Amino acid sequence: MNRLLFVFVALSFVFGCRWFSGPAKNVEEANNANVPAVTPEPMPAAATPVPTATPSEGMPKGxxxxxxxxxxxxxxxxxxxxxxxxxxxxxxxxxxxxxxxxxxxxxxxxxxxxxxxxxxxxxxxxxxxxxxxxxxxxxxxxxxxxxxxxxxxxxxxxxxxxxxxxxxxxxxxxxxxxxxxxxxxxxxxxxxxxxxxxxxxxxxxxxxxxxxxxxxxxxxxxxxxxxxxxxxxxxxxxxxxxxxxxxxxxxxxxxxxxxxxxxxxxxxxx
The missing domain is CATH 2.60.120.200 (Jelly Rolls)
Structure with a gap:
């Protein structure tokens, strides 16, 4: 009788753990599914060089x-x-x-x-x-x-x-x-x-x-x-x-x- 009781308790523990872990995984997957994927930001375009202005001709003091x-x-x-x-x-x-x-x-x-x-x-x-x-x-x-x-x-x-x-x-x-x-x-x-x-x-x-x-x-x-x-x-x-x-x-x-x-x-x- 005691042996049968021990087997019953052991089996209940094993199946109970599986039942508990299953929904947790499903909940995690569901949560991950609801989080929108992050789109990588594009690399900024290279800046176009601005030509250096040519200095105007300087006039010395006359x-x-x-x-x-x-x-x-x-x-x-x-x-x-x-x-x-x-x-x-x-x-x-x-x-x-x-x-x-x-x-x-x-x-x-x-x-x-x-x-x-x-x-x-x-x-x-x-x-x-x-x-x-x-x-x-x-x-x-x-x-x-x-x-x-x-x-x-x-x-x-x-x-x-x-x-x-x-x-x-x-x-x-x-x-x-x-x-x-x-x-x-x-x-x-x-x-x-x-x-x-x-x-x-x-x-x-x-x-x-x-x-x-x-x-x-x-x-x-x-x-x-x-x-x-x-x-x-x-x-x-x-x-x-x-x-x-x-x-x-x-x-x-x-x-x-x-x-x-x-x-x-x-x-x-x-």
């Missing part, structure tokens, strides 16, 4: 021209305050030398100041207010395009070029040309067709009165200045004034002398 300021090349150096700029000089340098207070440039090809090509070598000084800038150029241009002369420069979209030249926009052979870029408009104001010359040495001058620039030329110092054209602009008070050389043909050489800044005269010099 000098007020209240006296004659001749440029002197002493000790093989550029005069104080004058900046030598050769934009692609790292790859195609413009050679230059000083001799007898003259600056000679040996200009390689592809040097220009037109459209997207702004690699022309230049020597400039920041000037504020009214002034005159002049130079005597010894240059024999023989190919289209070659030019050397004066430059008034605000930025890459605003400048004036007065050059002893050969060819260029608008045609012509050897002569004097005047070009201006004002914002998005580039204009050949005077071409060698209108002022032809084969003179090797010429004097060039640009004067400023407020926002009006006037361009002049003459063959030598004993000649009268001849007005080429007046150019009205919206340039700021301070601009870069100096000399420039352009060459899109075979290598050539230009000599500059008697570079000077002077006050604007009370009356136009013509």
């Amino acid at each position: 000098v007020v021209v209240d006296k004659v300021m001749p440029v002197k090349f002493e000790g093989g150096k550029f005069a104080a305050g004058w900046r030598w700029i050769d934009p692609d000089g790292e790859f195609s340098p413009t050679k230059y030398e000083f001799k007898d207070n003259r600056l000679t440039m040996t200009i390689p090809t592809t040097k220009d100041l037109y459209g997207g090509n702004r690699t022309a070598p230049r020597l400039v000084k920041a000037v504020t207010g009214d002034f005159q800038v002049e130079v005597r150029v010894n240059f024999v241009p023989t190919r289209d395009y070659q030019g050397a002369g004066l430059l008034i420069y605000l930025d890459g979209d605003n400048y004036i070029r007065l050059e002893r030249a050969f060819g260029g926009i608008g045609g012509g052979g050897s002569g004097i040309r005047l070009d201006a870029r004002r914002k998005d408009k580039y204009e050949p104001l005077t071409t060698p067709i209108e002022i032809p010359t084969i003179t090797t040495n010429v004097n060039l001058k640009i004067t400023r009165r407020l926002n009006m620039f006037s361009a002049f030329w003459r063959e030598d110092e004993s000649s009268e200045w001849r007005l080429i054209e007046d150019i009205e602009t919206e340039f700021g008070d301070t601009v870069l004034a100096g000399i420039v050389a352009c060459n899109t043909s075979e290598e050539t050489e230009a000599e500059f002398q008697q570079i000077k800044l002077s006050p604007q005269p009370l009356q136009k010099p013509y």
Whole structure:
């Protein structure tokens, strides 16, 4: 009797444990089934690099021209305050030398100041207010395009070029040309067709009165200045004034002398 009772109790314990564990598992599975599956968060998209903005051209503080300021090349150096700029000089340098207070440039090809090509070598000084800038150029241009002369420069979209030249926009052979870029408009104001010359040495001058620039030329110092054209602009008070050389043909050489800044005269010099 006792043995039978023991067997009954043992069997009840075994089946009881199975019954208990079964529903618990089912409850756990049911609970897991009711929990929504967690969707993995997508990896964030790689950030698109933002191009670095190109700094705008800086304009140094300009000098007020209240006296004659001749440029002197002493000790093989550029005069104080004058900046030598050769934009692609790292790859195609413009050679230059000083001799007898003259600056000679040996200009390689592809040097220009037109459209997207702004690699022309230049020597400039920041000037504020009214002034005159002049130079005597010894240059024999023989190919289209070659030019050397004066430059008034605000930025890459605003400048004036007065050059002893050969060819260029608008045609012509050897002569004097005047070009201006004002914002998005580039204009050949005077071409060698209108002022032809084969003179090797010429004097060039640009004067400023407020926002009006006037361009002049003459063959030598004993000649009268001849007005080429007046150019009205919206340039700021301070601009870069100096000399420039352009060459899109075979290598050539230009000599500059008697570079000077002077006050604007009370009356136009013509």
